[in-house]
Amino acid sequence: MNKHYEVIIIGAGPSGLGAALNLLKNGIKDILVIEQKKFPRYKCCAGYITNKTKKEYESLGLNINKCHYSLIKDFSIFYKYQERQKIVNKFLFTNKNIDRVELDNEFFKLAKKKGLEIKENTHIINHNMSKNTIKTNNKEIFAYDYLVFADGTSGYGSKYQKIKRRNMAMQLIQKTNRKDSIEIHFGITPHGYGWVSTYKGLTNIGLTDVYNSKLNYNKIFKDYLKSLNIDGNIKELRGTFTPIGTRKPIINNNIYYVGDAVGACDPLTLSGLKYSLMTAKACAKAISKRNNNIYKQSLLKLKIKFLFMQILLKIFYCKFILFLIFKIGCKFFHRLIAFAFNHFFINKK
Numbered sequence: 371m372n373k374h375y376e377v378i379i380i381g382a383g384p385s386g387l388g389a390a391l392n393l394l395k396n397g398i399k400d401i402l403v404i405e406q407k408k409f410p411r412y413k414c415c416a417g418y419i420t421n422k423t424k425k426e427y428e429s430l431g432l433n434i435n436k437c438h439y440s441l442i443k444d445f446s447i448f449y450k451y452q453e454r455q456k457i458v459n460k461f462l463f464t465n466k467n468i469d470r471v472e473l474d475n476e477f478f479k480l481a482k483k484k485g486l487e488i489k490e491n492t493h494i495i496n497h498n499m500s501k502n503t504i505k506t507n508n509k510e511i512f513a514y515d516y517l518v519f520a521d522g523t524s525g526y527g528s529k530y531q532k533i534k535r536r537n538m539a540m541q542l543i544q545k546t547n548r549k550d551s552i553e554i555h556f557g558i559t560p561h562g563y564g565w566v567s568t569y570k571g572l573t574n575i576g577l578t579d580v581y582n583s584k585l586n587y588n589k590i591f592k593d594y595l596k597s598l599n600i601d602g603n604i605k606e607l608r609g610t611f612t613p614i615g616t617r618k619p620i621i622n623n624n625i626y627y628v629g630d631a632v633g634a635c636d637p638l639t640l641s642g643l644k645y646s647l648m649t650a651k652a653c654a655k656a657i658s659k660r661n662n663n664i665y666k667q668s669l670l671k672l673k674i675k676f677l678f679m680q681i682l683l684k685i686f687y688c689k690f691i692l693f694l695i696f697k698i699g700c701k702f703f704h705r706l707i708a709f710a711f712n713h714f715f716i717n718k719k
């Protein structure tokens with residue numbers, strides 16, 4: 371006999387564990403989470419969180435203060451390597467290791483403490499949709515009533531989705547002697563931005579773009595490092611994809627998608643943690659109440675929001691608009707630009 375669970379969740383990232391913790395809150399305890407890696411696990415991420423993201427984590431019982439977040443005050447926006455705008459940073463927090471490892475690991479420990487069954491080093495190798503079963507690399511077969519794909523942008527579940535476009539992101543973390551600061555760089559990739567965050571001698575350097583297979587991103591990254599005067603070890607460079615736009619939230623009436631797997635990541639800013647936790651919560655509510663419409667409606671709202679962000683993405687990265695914002699706007703309307711940046715692109719995320 372195959373072992374049976376009411377809910378099986380694929381992926382123990384923020385959306386997978388968020389869904390599991392919300393299900394527990396709603397009274398569903400018969401849950402299995404499978405995760406292909408072992409915690410603490412690395413996740414390619416700039417690692418920024420806002421107060422809104424913090425609140426989402428805290429509502430699930432995570433003591434975010436344990437994760438050593440702080441506010442780096444020195445925050446600037448650059449265009450073509452020239453500083454154009456200073457921002458008084460009030461909303462964007464980053465971890466002492468300038469990454470996501472500690473946050474995800476504390477979340478994992480919380481889930482374990484609450485009694486969740488999580489199988490690490492385990493991934494799906496087969497899924498039988500008609501029998502409601504999955505087979506893992508350990509040759510175990512598990513049956514489910516509900517399956518939740520929380521396995522990121524390009525995980526196993528993505529094979530059932532139509533994916534047209536994705537954002538690519540790459541990053542390097544290394545020691546430098548730069549001062550504590552956050553820099554956002556525009557004008558490096560055609561439809562994305564670069565970041566350089568430094569805290570106590572550790573620097574996270576990354577860039578993103580709407581993926582274009584014709585571009586040589588390794589070369590772009592090398593040029594980026596050179597212009598920043600950072601002698602980076604390109605062998606340590608790691609890359610991944612983030613979604614552009616939302617995907618089908620439910621298939622087969624009992625298979626759900628959450629977090630990056632459902633496209634819950636802002637296509638313009640790349641902030642995804644808050645949306646991962648929000649989709650996880652709505653999905654858990656729908657499963658507990660046996661009402662798929664709850665989740666469909668919540669995803670519809672997100673779809674509209676992200677469609678707007680996609681339109682903005684197209685407009686924002688027009689060369690003329692970038693010129694207007696950074697060469698004219700930052701010179702004559704710098705307070706307005708700083709306000710818009712702080713409130714629209716950071717505080718609301």
Ligand SMILES: Cc1cc2nc3c(=O)[nH]c(=O)nc-3n(C[C@H](O)[C@H](O)[C@H](O)COP(=O)(O)OP(=O)(O)OC[C@H]3O[C@@H](n4cnc5c(N)ncnc54)[C@H](O)[C@@H]3O)c2cc1C
Nearest residue numbers: 381383384385406415416417418493522539629630642643
């Ligand atoms: C470079 C970069 C920078 C970013 N910066 C920020 C930021 O500063 N702030 C912010 O809010 N968001 C940021 N994001 C977005 C954020 O990282 C994602 O939205 C968020 O991680 C999504 O969470 P998730 O749980 O859906 O997916 P993930 O965090 O990707 O977790 C998916 C989990 O599933 C596991 N998995 C995958 N396949 C399988 C399988 N077959 N079987 C079992 N397990 C599997 C993976 O190992 C992983 O642990 C960034 C993203 C990138 C790429």
